[in-house]
Amino acid sequence: MSFGAGMNFQAVKAIYLFEMARTRRTLLQSVVSPVISTSLYFIVFGAAVGSRIQEIEGVSYGAFITPGLIMLTLLTQCIGNGSFGIYFPKFTGTIYEILSSPISMAEIVLGYVGAAATKGMMIGLIILATASLFVDLHIAHPFVMLVFFVLTAVTFSLFGFLIGIWAKDFEQLNLIPMLVIPPLVFLGGSFYSVSMLPPFWQAVSHANPVLYLISGFRWSFFEISEVNPVVSFVIILAFLGVLMGLLVWIFRTGYRLRN
Numbered sequence: 001m002s003f004g005a006g007m008n009f010q011a012v013k014a015i016y017l018f019e020m021a022r023t024r025r026t027l028l029q030s031v032v033s034p035v036i037s038t039s040l041y042f043i044v045f046g047a048a049v050g051s052r053i054q055e056i057e058g059v060s061y062g063a064f065i066t067p068g069l070i071m072l073t074l075l076t077q078c079i080g081n082g083s084f085g086i087y088f089p090k091f092t093g094t095i096y097e098i099l100s101s102p103i104s105m106a107e108i109v110l111g112y113v114g115a116a117a118t119k120g121m122m123i124g125l126i127i128l129a130t131a132s133l134f135v136d137l138h139i140a141h142p143f144v145m146l147v148f149f150v151l152t153a154v155t156f157s158l159f160g161f162l163i164g165i166w167a168k169d170f171e172q173l174n175l176i177p178m179l180v181i182p183p184l185v186f187l188g189g190s191f192y193s194v195s196m197l198p199p200f201w202q203a204v205s206h207a208n209p210v211l212y213l214i215s216g217f218r219w220s221f222f223e224i225s226e227v228n229p230v231v232s233f234v235i236i237l238a239f240l241g242v243l244m245g246l247l248v249w250i251f252r253t254g255y256r257l258r259n
Helices: 009-025 027-048 061-092 095-100 105-131 142-166 170-179 181-186 199-205 209-222 229-253
Strands: none
Touching: 009 105, 027 061, 027 105, 061 095, 061 105, 061 142, 061 170, 061 181, 061 209, 105 142, 105 229, 142 170, 142 209, 142 229, 170 181, 181 209, 209 229
């Protein structure tokens, strides 16, 4: 199993379309549920917190939390779709058919990760549209926003893909998406500015990698950020590089794929 000299786009397309078809079969869970959850965030936080915090750094509270909500949804959806997409073939045993077929590692990853990233971005855009019904949004740097959006979707879809390979059962499959990612997003300045925290907790927050994603993404909207957006961009590229290195090692060794 290797990257291969020539790309078999027909194989990539087959995997991609198969994964996308699963979204259509679970439309209620995939689309409606995140929209309802986001609406509740705006209603609850807008009423409970927004009435007490009118603005943060010159931005209305409802608008300020929008990038954090989009990132929360994007990370959760991409990791969930990426992990389940590869775990289910392992669970059913069809992974051996994929591994024994004349498909390279790059084609398998492109199919699964591409579908997971597409689904995550679709939900993220729906959340963005939903947020515009509650607050007045203005994107100062649309291209930068798109770069962070796509790069985050691809990176965390790949992260989910690796989780799906690592997981031995459904409990492990849900461990990181359910118990690790939401706290990191909540503690990463999704609903507040870390500058509002005491110095010690500010230092702790800066050790949270998700802070850099949310900060860079928020800068593309309002030109305000906790850290330099260039640093945020470098952090996510470094994380993507680490994931690619792990991916190469897994396919070379067959870790939890061939046994």
